[in-house]
């Protein structure tokens with residue numbers, strides 16, 4: 001598969017790492033304006049680092065756009081003549097609907113929206129994918145690619161804004177939970193490295209329990225909360241302090257921020 005990533009920044013590099021780790025590209029073009037930061041990728045012959053988006057698009061079948069929202073329109077306008085029917089154009093750009101893209105390009109060009117997260121670098125992304133009705137072939141190809149790099153859920157496009165918060169921003173939210181748990185573990189006597197190890201693997205265990213059993217979180221919580229024990233004491237104090245409420249409110253704030261993100265300077 002010939003793949004280009006237009007905008008090899010934080011997300012673009014994460015996607016590139018996942019692609020390289022899983023050997024799914026016969027050629028991989030990585031573009032950005034300041035390419036010095038991509039030097040570490042200059043080791044494989046089939047990886048091309050360039051400022052030239054046209055070159056990358058013309059030599060690829062799958063083109064993944066991972067630029068900031070305020071850069072996408074100009075890049076589309078500049079490269080519109082080089083988009084051909086063969087191309088699977090995949091936008092990971094937040095707040096840019098397929099309708100917005102259609103208005104810029106004059107047609108949707110079969111564009112697929114994908115919302116991965118940075119865990120794609122280690123093949124553990126939860127990626128949501130949408131397309132316009134009727135674009136089944138390109139959708140299938142996108143699903144195939146992202147399925148190698150983690151879990152995929154095809155969703156109607158109106159849910160893409162929510163998916164951005166839950167899955168893409170979600171990585172940062174879970175990191176903060178793990179950090180908080182680490183800080184508590186340090187206060188309770190572990191050194192920083194051990195504290196993080198305990199927090200990370202306990203979080204991994206919790207997620208795996210749900211994945212493996214299909215159980216509801218409360219079912220698993222009931223198995224941990226010994227009556228009059230320390231777990232329910234801790235959980236109730238967390239809720240008195242607003243744990244669930246603050247997570248939900250934070251995610252709603254994140255969701256509403258996306259409303260105007262496309263037009264931000």
Ligand SMILES: NC(=O)C1=CN([C@@H]2O[C@H](COP(=O)(O)OP(=O)(O)OC[C@H]3O[C@@H](n4cnc5c(N)ncnc54)[C@H](OP(=O)(O)O)[C@@H]3O)[C@@H](O)[C@H]2O)C=CC1
Pocket residue numbers: 006007008009010011012031032033034035053066067068069071075092093094115116117118168169
């Ligand atoms: N970060 C994340 O976890 C996620 C991000 N997203 C979305 O992905 C997009 C990228 O986010 P993120 O990676 O965080 O942003 P970054 O700023 O880290 O990456 C964007 C990259 O685009 C490059 N760029 C800018 N202009 C051009 C151009 N004309 N041609 C080629 N490359 C260009 C920039 O490099 P240079 O300045 O050198 O050109 C930069 O490295 C955003 O739309 C974001 O909403 C979606 C899901 C998760």
Ligand SMILES: O=C(O)[C@@H]1CCC=N1
Pocket residue numbers: 094164168169
């Ligand atoms: O913070 C952001 O705007 C982007 C989109 C989701 C993750 N990062």
